[in-house]
Amino acid sequence: MKVPALSHEVAATSGDGAPRGELWRGDNLGVLGALGHDLEGQIKCVYLDPPYNIRSGNQHYADRRGHQQWLDFMEARLRAIKPLLSPEGLICVQIDDAEMAYLQILMDEVFGRANRVNTITVKMSELSGVKMTHVDRRLPKIKESLLIYGGGGDVRIHAPRVLKTGEKFERYLKYYGKMIVDPTAPVEAWEIVSIREYLKRAGEAADSDSVRAFKLKEAHRVVYRTNSKLMSSITSDRALKEVVSPTGIRYVWWEGKEMLFLKDHMHETLGDLWTDISTINLNKEGGAEFVNGKKPEALLARVIEMCSEPGDLILDAFAGSGTTGAVAHKLGRDWIMIESGEHCETHIAPRLRAVVGGVDGAAESKDRPSSVRGGGFAGFALADGESASAC
Numbered sequence: 001m002k003v004p005a006l007s008h009e010v011a012a013t014s015g016d017g018a019p020r021g022e023l024w025r026g027d028n029l030g031v032l033g034a035l036g037h038d039l040e041g042q043i044k045c046v047y048l049d050p051p052y053n054i055r056s057g058n059q060h061y062a063d064r065r066g067h068q069q070w071l072d073f074m075e076a077r078l079r080a081i082k083p084l085l086s087p088e089g090l091i092c093v094q095i096d097d098a099e100m101a102y103l104q105i106l107m108d109e110v111f112g113r114a115n116r117v118n119t120i121t122v123k124m125s126e127l128s129g130v131k132m133t134h135v136d137r138r139l140p141k142i143k144e145s146l147l148i149y150g151g152g153g154d155v156r157i158h159a160p161r162v163l164k165t166g167e168k169f170e171r172y173l174k175y176y177g178k179m180i181v182d183p184t185a186p187v188e189a190w191e192i193v194s195i196r197e198y199l200k201r202a203g204e205a206a207d208s209d210s211v212r213a214f215k216l217k218e219a220h221r222v223v224y225r226t227n228s229k230l231m232s233s234i235t236s237d238r239a240l241k242e243v244v245s246p247t248g249i250r251y252v253w254w255e256g257k258e259m260l261f262l263k264d265h266m267h268e269t270l271g272d273l274w275t276d277i278s279t280i281n282l283n284k285e286g287g288a289e290f291v292n293g294k295k296p297e298a299l300l301a302r303v304i305e306m307c308s309e310p311g312d313l314i315l316d317a318f319a320g321s322g323t324t325g326a327v328a329h330k331l332g333r334d335w336i337m338i339e340s341g342e343h344c345e346t347h348i349a350p351r352l353r354a355v356v357g358g359v360d361g362a363a364e365s366k367d368r369p370s371s372v373r374g375g376g377f378a379g380f381a382l383a384d385g386e387s388a389s390a391c
């Protein structure tokens, strides 16, 4: 049954390929069962953030089940999701220590132990305030886990890469003092100048912080030169020269040395320990107030980018305040979210309307100027005895 209050018409300006969403209000087991007919093998990335069974919850949802009851609840939903997952797809379930070990064994059974991809530890809070109250009895809990399984086929992930941090990187950054004024010109004609001088000439601030910020922003034209055997064997009557290696790799020869571009040396690949995502002041991120349980858009962006490509279909069957759909939409993915609580109307639909209209102002979009807008979503609910396929 279509629910206009949960929908947002596709914007007239949206081109083909703009993201589309489906927002379902109801118990996820019923909705998943009904969706199964149409969606078999279609979903590329499932993200689940179920109640952790720790008696937390908030005014919108309860989190109180017996251990066995919680496991049965999860098993039914994981088994309903499995046929919808593409063989090349990934499912990622977030959980804390209370049920983590049991959930992992359950997921081994449902998805196959051989399809375990990673168990990521993610820092989810700060060591402060109330966390420190019982520090004489047990260490404060600041981590959660992401259990990731593949759909059984040839699964590939995009390993996340992040900006390097720390003193070592700051020292390395200092080597890069020069820049190319116009990198679109032919290499031989490049004018190389000091960054500080360039900023001064342009009448801009040239203190250390401004220079550092410029380097990171303009990293594609910030350069340094280093010794290289290949380059030292080449001569030229010019200061710069483009050199292509026998294997087709393009280098820039710079007075007998190799030119390095900062953009190629400022990121590192992450392992399975994520401690860099801020969890402070999330309550109103995306304009949706939702105390407890809400996840950072930056975390969802990392999971979605790791597990899918633009245009893929993303599912979240425990939508909460709608973080997954909001981020999926902005990253150009189609999405399905299911939520049983009334915050489907009060939180998720308005949040997604703001995303479609480009006015959500969430932190995730701050560093993502290419963030996708437009598109639209349709809202549904299962009527008594109705099947979802009609929608």
Ligand SMILES: C[S@@+](CC[C@H](N)C(=O)[O-])C[C@H]1O[C@@H](n2cnc3c(N)ncnc32)[C@H](O)[C@@H]1O
Residues within 6 Å of the ligand: 026, 027, 028, 029, 049, 050, 051, 060, 061, 062, 290, 292, 293, 294, 295, 296, 317, 318, 319, 320, 321, 322, 323, 324, 338, 339, 340, 341
């Ligand atoms: C921890 S919250 C999810 C928070 C979400 N990741 C976010 O960032 O806002 C869990 C959500 O699952 C919903 N939920 C619990 N049981 C459900 C069920 N059987 N069907 C659909 N939604 C359910 C709750 O109402 C709650 O909103």
